[in-house]
Amino acid sequence: xxxxxxxxxxxxxSEAASLELGCNxxxxxxxxxxxxxxxxxxxxxLLLKYFSGDPLVKGIKGFEAEFIKSKFSFNLRKxxxxxxxxxxxxxxxxxxxxxxLTFGTGTRLTIIP
Amino acid sequence: DGxxxxxxxxxxxxxxxxxxxxxxxxxNHDAMYWYRQDPGQGLRLIYYSQIVxxxxxxxxxxxxxxxxxKKESFPLTVTSAQKNPTAFYxxxxxxxxxxxxxxPGTRLTVT
Numbered sequence: 001x002x003x004x005x006x007x008x009x010x011x012x013x014s015e016a017a018s019l020e021l022g023c024n025x026x027x028x029x030x031x032x033x034x035x036x037x038x039x040x041x042x043x044x045x046l047l048l049k050y051f052s053g054d055p056l057v058k059g060i061k062g063f064e065a066e067f068i069k070s071k072f073s074f075n076l077r078k079x080x081x082x083x084x085x086x087x088x089x090x091x092x093x094x095x096x097x098x099x100x101l102t103f104g105t106g107t108r109l110t111i112i113p
Numbered sequence: 114d115g116x117x118x119x120x121x122x123x124x125x126x127x128x129x130x131x132x133x134x135x136x137x138x139x140x141n142h143d144a145m146y147w148y149r150q151d152p153g154q155g156l157r158l159i160y161y162s163q164i165v166x167x168x169x170x171x172x173x174x175x176x177x178x179x180x181x182x183k184k185e186s187f188p189l190t191v192t193s194a195q196k197n198p199t200a201f202y203x204x205x206x207x208x209x210x211x212x213x214x215x216x217p218g219t220r221l222t223v224t
Binding site: 032046103105 | 156215217218
C-alpha cells in the first residue's frame with residue numbers, strides 16, 4: 001500500500017521568506033500527485049496537481065511543486081510567503097486507476113507578520 | 114453554486130448512541146468519500162462509493178456504516194461500536210481527473 005510522508009509537522013516563517021514543504025511517497029508506479037490546503041475555518045481545497053508532462057506545476061496563489069520521480073518527491077514551494085498563507089497543507093497521492101487518495105499527515109504553516 | 118454540503122457543522126452525542134452525518138453533492142460526481150481528520154494524523158479514509166448502491170471499506174471502517182441510495186447523497190453513520198468517535202469528519206466527491214472536492218466538515222463530539 002502506498003504511503004505519504006510529510007516530515008515538517010509545523011513550520012514557522014516570517015513574511016517574505018521562501019517556503020519549501022517536503023512530500024515523499026512510497027509507490028513506484030504511475031501516480032497522480034496533489035497538494036491541498038486548509039485555511040483556518042475553511043474547506044480543504046486544491047492548491048495544485050500533477051498527472052503527467054512538465055514536472056514543475058504551478059497552482060493557485062503563487063504556489064508551485066516539482067515532481068522528482070527518482071526521489072519519489074513532490075515538494076511544495078513558494079518564493080515569498082504572506083501572512084494569509086497561514087494554513088495546514090496536505091500532500092496526497094493517488095495510484096493511477098485506483099479510487100483511493102492517500103494523504104500525508106499535514107504540515108501546519110504559521111506566517112509571522 | 115455547485116459543491117458539497119455537510120450538516121450539521123457541530124454535533125454532540127452521548128456515548129452509546131448512533132449518529133448519522135449528512136453529505137450531499139450537486140457536482141454530478143459518481144464517486145464519494147468519507148474521511149476522518151484527527152490532529153497530526155492527516156485524513157484517513159473511512160468508506161468510499163464509486164457508484165450508487167455500491168460502497169467499499171476504507172482504511173478505518175470499523176464502527177462506521179454508509180449507504181448510497183442516491184447519487185447526490187452519501188450519509189455516514191457513526192455507531193456505538195466506534196471506540197473513539199470524537200473527530201472532524203470530511204466528505205468529498207471526485208471528478209474524472211481524480212481531483213477530490215471537499216465539504217466543510219462536521220465536528221462530532223461524543224461524551
